[in-house]
Amino acid sequence: MKTDFDYQAVPQGFIHCFKDDCSRSDTCLRRLAARHCTADKPLITILSPAAVPADSSQCSYFLPIQKTRVAWGVRNLFDDVPLSLAADMRHQIVSYFGKTHYYRIYRK
Known part of the structure; x- marks a missing residue:
């Protein structure tokens, strides 16, 4: 999925997800934010990998990547x-x- 992602638009306190082995990581906004994390914001909020269920289709923290007009x-x-x-x-x-x-x- 091609995205024009601007990390500066990520709000303060937005939860980032660094779980690499998640099956839905390619379409998750939290994972996209974690991939584009910069040194401009040295402190970020992250989701504990232990909080993500083994069956990632049941993850309550999943946010789909979608553009909103x-x-x-x-x-x-x-x-x-x-x-x-x-x-x-x-x-x-x-x-x-x-x-x-x-x-x-x-x-x-």
Whole structure:
């Protein structure tokens, strides 16, 4: 499987798997992250090989490698919402995400 993997996109605390003899390691996101591990992050979270069951098809930590299409920016989020509701909705979103994060999303 060809992937354009950017290790910088791996979130802090993401569990890496270093189990080489797993039958699903070619399609596991945790194993892919472990293969591309760099010295930029000297501390990572790893999965104990003892925690992986002998039958790897039953592994509860398995994450399939799949691309997800996402959209950034919310400039037109309130276009179809009545003005009387939009102000309250915006306030709730800002209180959930915080002003800084909300405006980062808003501006893409």
